[in-house]
Amino acid sequence: MTNGTPTHIETMTSDLLQADGVRAGATAGPIGPAVEVREVSKAFPGVVANDRVSLAFHHGEVHCVLGENGAGKSTLMNILSGMYKPDSGAVMVEGREVTIDSPRRAIELGIGTVYQHPTLIPVFTVLENLMLGEGVGVRLDVEGGLRALDRFAKTLGLEVDPHAPASRLALGQQQQIEIIKALWSGSKVLILDEPTSMLTPQGIEELEKVISQLRDEGLAVIFITHKLHEALDLGDTVSILRGGRVVGSWGPDVVKTKSRSEMQALIVGAMFGEGAGSLEDVAEVRDGVTGRARRRGLPNEPVLELVKVSVEALRGEVGVHEVDLTLRRGEILGVAGVDGNGQRELAEVIAGQRSMVGGDIRLCGESIARAGVGRRQSLGLRYVTDDRIGEGTVGTLSVGLNLVLKRIGEEPFWRGGRIREEAIDQAACDLVEGFDIRTPGTETRCGTLSGGNLQKVVLARELSFDPKVVVYNKPTYGLDLKTTLAVRDRIRDLAESAGVAALLISTDLEEILDLSDRIAVLFRGRITGIVDNAPGVERHVGELMLGGDRGD
Amino acid sequence: MVATVVTDVVSTSRAVVRGASAAKAGTSARWAWLWSLGQAIGPILLALLVSAALLLALGKNPLTFYRDIVSQGLFNKGGIQDTAIRMAPLLLMASGLIVAFRANIWNIGGDGQFLLAAALVAGAGPPLIGALPNALAFVILCVTAVVVGGGWTVVPAYLKARYGLNEIITSLMMTFVGVNFANLLIKGPFRSTTTQVPQTDVIPFKELLPRIPGTRIHVGLVLALIAVFAVHYVMTRTAFGLKLRVLGANPRAAAHAGLSIPRLTIVGFMLSGAFMGLAAAVEVLGVWGYVRADWNPNFGLPLFALVFLARLNALAVIPLVGFYAVISMGGHFAARQAALPDDFMLMIVGLILLFMTLTEYLAGRSERGGYLSAGLKKALGKGGGDE
Numbered sequence A: 001m002t003n004g005t006p007t008h009i010e011t012m013t014s015d016l017l018q019a020d021g022v023r024a025g026a027t028a029g030p031i032g033p034a035v036e037v038r039e040v041s042k043a044f045p046g047v048v049a050n051d052r053v054s055l056a057f058h059h060g061e062v063h064c065v066l067g068e069n070g071a072g073k074s075t076l077m078n079i080l081s082g083m084y085k086p087d088s089g090a091v092m093v094e095g096r097e098v099t100i101d102s103p104r105r106a107i108e109l110g111i112g113t114v115y116q117h118p119t120l121i122p123v124f125t126v127l128e129n130l131m132l133g134e135g136v137g138v139r140l141d142v143e144g145g146l147r148a149l150d151r152f153a154k155t156l157g158l159e160v161d162p163h164a165p166a167s168r169l170a171l172g173q174q175q176q177i178e179i180i181k182a183l184w185s186g187s188k189v190l191i192l193d194e195p196t197s198m199l200t201p202q203g204i205e206e207l208e209k210v211i212s213q214l215r216d217e218g219l220a221v222i223f224i225t226h227k228l229h230e231a232l233d234l235g236d237t238v239s240i241l242r243g244g245r246v247v248g249s250w251g252p253d254v255v256k257t258k259s260r261s262e263m264q265a266l267i268v269g270a271m272f273g274e275g276a277g278s279l280e281d282v283a284e285v286r287d288g289v290t291g292r293a294r295r296r297g298l299p300n301e302p303v304l305e306l307v308k309v310s311v312e313a314l315r316g317e318v319g320v321h322e323v324d325l326t327l328r329r330g331e332i333l334g335v336a337g338v339d340g341n342g343q344r345e346l347a348e349v350i351a352g353q354r355s356m357v358g359g360d361i362r363l364c365g366e367s368i369a370r371a372g373v374g375r376r377q378s379l380g381l382r383y384v385t386d387d388r389i390g391e392g393t394v395g396t397l398s399v400g401l402n403l404v405l406k407r408i409g410e411e412p413f414w415r416g417g418r419i420r421e422e423a424i425d426q427a428a429c430d431l432v433e434g435f436d437i438r439t440p441g442t443e444t445r446c447g448t449l450s451g452g453n454l455q456k457v458v459l460a461r462e463l464s465f466d467p468k469v470v471v472y473n474k475p476t477y478g479l480d481l482k483t484t485l486a487v488r489d490r491i492r493d494l495a496e497s498a499g500v501a502a503l504l505i506s507t508d509l510e511e512i513l514d515l516s517d518r519i520a521v522l523f524r525g526r527i528t529g530i531v532d533n534a535p536g537v538e539r540h541v542g543e544l545m546l547g548g549d550r551g552d
Numbered sequence B: 001m002v003a004t005v006v007t008d009v010v011s012t013s014r015a016v017v018r019g020a021s022a023a024k025a026g027t028s029a030r031w032a033w034l035w036s037l038g039q040a041i042g043p044i045l046l047a048l049l050v051s052a053a054l055l056l057a058l059g060k061n062p063l064t065f066y067r068d069i070v071s072q073g074l075f076n077k078g079g080i081q082d083t084a085i086r087m088a089p090l091l092l093m094a095s096g097l098i099v100a101f102r103a104n105i106w107n108i109g110g111d112g113q114f115l116l117a118a119a120l121v122a123g124a125g126p127p128l129i130g131a132l133p134n135a136l137a138f139v140i141l142c143v144t145a146v147v148v149g150g151g152w153t154v155v156p157a158y159l160k161a162r163y164g165l166n167e168i169i170t171s172l173m174m175t176f177v178g179v180n181f182a183n184l185l186i187k188g189p190f191r192s193t194t195t196q197v198p199q200t201d202v203i204p205f206k207e208l209l210p211r212i213p214g215t216r217i218h219v220g221l222v223l224a225l226i227a228v229f230a231v232h233y234v235m236t237r238t239a240f241g242l243k244l245r246v247l248g249a250n251p252r253a254a255a256h257a258g259l260s261i262p263r264l265t266i267v268g269f270m271l272s273g274a275f276m277g278l279a280a281a282v283e284v285l286g287v288w289g290y291v292r293a294d295w296n297p298n299f300g301l302p303l304f305a306l307v308f309l310a311r312l313n314a315l316a317v318i319p320l321v322g323f324y325a326v327i328s329m330g331g332h333f334a335a336r337q338a339a340l341p342d343d344f345m346l347m348i349v350g351l352i353l354l355f356m357t358l359t360e361y362l363a364g365r366s367e368r369g370g371y372l373s374a375g376l377k378k379a380l381g382k383g384g385g386d387e
């Protein structure tokens, strides 16, 4: 976890420069935009995802694109990366009109993309995934690859086994590998679709340094994020999409001259229009959040107890080692840590998706160590997975069925084993409305929803139908600002008014500080400390997260 | 080399992202049905065209050949009844394949399950039918066939459910064992004492399954149609069917949702085998009345192509199986007329499969989605990730 110094990054990026001739042209200083879209439109059944979008992305500039969930950001990026063909409009690269009809074409044109959801090949190792694009000569230059990976990993503050299969990595780690992959072969335009959604504050800082460096090398960087401060820190140009249209775009002349709060107001106003309300003064928009005091007077009634729980570490994972945790009724216990330190293992062992090698788990006093996933669910245990595409939803089924996926065969949605479509539709409509899921309808195939809306489907399913204890793994990842706040309110509300205990696993320290009563820190599969939440606690937690202060 | 690797990366990531966002038709949904129709029929037309060229090269007249197929398989009064009779076991086996494939279970041992059940029905049939009222004997024989067919899947099903062993290999191995075991039975305990060639005793023609009045078509066809509709209903309207589909589309989501994957795998697999067994009972009791040693109609293989063409939709299978039955019954006749080996028909079916795969690829390119569910795609190694 060393901090990459600027000189370090410089060596890294200049290595990249040498490795790739294309970049030289970029530094020579071309004048026009690197990539430009003109009046680009793209419709899907029931939605217009992009509506006559015109934007220009310049060399040596970080262009931040923001917008609420389902605004059409990923669609626009998919058009640039050759995944979708626009219905109309033109795409220009270096001033020439081009047809990007395949991802391969995009790569040829020097457009590298980090997609919103991981695209690593699960059975390949990290190194194989990274080196897929190389293939010069008969043998892969494994030594060279390892060295390069090492360099990148150090810069991003990432510890990863290069020979672990990609499927074993935490999603946050996969995302970092994706970023490395896009940087690996060098490109003139770098698209990053929510690259920071799973990184820790440190990771984000490192990434921001790398991006600034790349910009100085002359790259055009397109950066999609839901976090305002990132846009303000990084963006030379900031554009806002809303309902598929560009509703605001400010170039360097404006961004550099306006104050941060003025820019914030502009962005939030454009993003949510009338609905923005007083979002701007909410803590999340401000920088430097600190802990809030632990709530007093919670009933001392343990609902979930982990006693010396251990999970075997598979290759590429850290496992879980003798974890002791007690969650009381109505309590929110944050679990902080860098992704890949046992979060998934911990969540899965509680949910019953993974077997324990030792220890016991008790729900309301009764051991559930031998209960299966379904049994634990019916006892009121819920698990909001962070892998909404991999396991959280079934993309080929309708939104409606996905909302009742964990109640298949149960009343009132099924009776005598037969489906009751009206009942499902009714419940689905309520949830779609209650959680503001943007979808053409409940019959829409779930896989077509935008990332954030998919996340809302997962949340809606887990938080309805009387939960008792909820294990959240990165509950707000991929959600836009407004929805993030709404979901946090809901988590807090469920805890306070319904006594729903929450184990809040998150890599977003700010989220943990905002919600938790107590904070446990997970490092290499062990709890390295549990502290009461209080103003000023973040320094201590931050140290624990990096493994410092062990045995505290 | 570079190019292939890049293409691989690109097509994989494309598959992943396409799966992830499950890209649908960019153009208006109104024409979607037309597209699916074209996707189902296009490969067949292309296959017929290529076969026509081959026939020409062999010095045969393709028009005569195809006319023979159609006139015999469809328009000849006896021919169309033969076609209908042939459909019965095919529909049952197709039902079994759909149940399995929907759940991402690759039961490719259908022929073994079929033959073993056929041998037992043919062995036990004559004495049972002699001793009991026919209706009762039929029921007992069908149940036996169902148990045998289903039972023959237990080993691959258990190995897959418990140890994650690849069922393609295990069910294929069970087929070898099953086919040889069936022969052993026919040449041994079930062998008729009255015939020269090794075969079972023959059930007299009038003791076979009853006919649909006014036709030669046995009631097995009705049973098969009921089975198809039942499978369609179960897969689309019931909790059990949905569970199988979830398992097939995204096994990890199935685990996450708390479904019992081992149980579903075993039940789905056995159900699939049960249909294979029932198909055997219907074919033996409705058409042959006996089984000869080394008899193997090899129904299974071409059916794979048909159920995928039907996109694993049970109702869509009916016309396709009908079409196939016309080709295969008429084809026998046409091949004989043209002095070609019977295998020529298999070649046409093979071509259809080939063009189908091609269409699948092109459909993928144009973001229109393909025949295969994401889970199946993964099983085929066409791309990972996604659901």
Ligand SMILES: Nc1ncnc2c1ncn2[C@@H]1O[C@H](COP(=O)(O)OP(=O)(O)OP(=O)(O)O)[C@@H](O)[C@H]1O
Pocket: A044, A045, A047, A048, A049, A067, A068, A069, A070, A071, A072, A073, A074, A075, A076, A116, A438, A439, A440, A448, A449, A450, A451, A452, A453, A478, A480, B021, B022, B023, B024
């Ligand atoms: N392949 C597809 N088929 C059908 N509809 C789609 C498809 N891809 C996107 N959409 C729809 O287009 C709209 C825009 O989606 P997009 O993924 O671009 O949103 P986004 O701005 O990236 O949102 P998020 O912040 O949640 O990732 C959504 O309403 C979504 O449902």
Ligand SMILES: [Mg+2]
Pocket: A073, A074, A075, A116, A193, A450, A451, A452
């Ligand atoms: Mg998106």
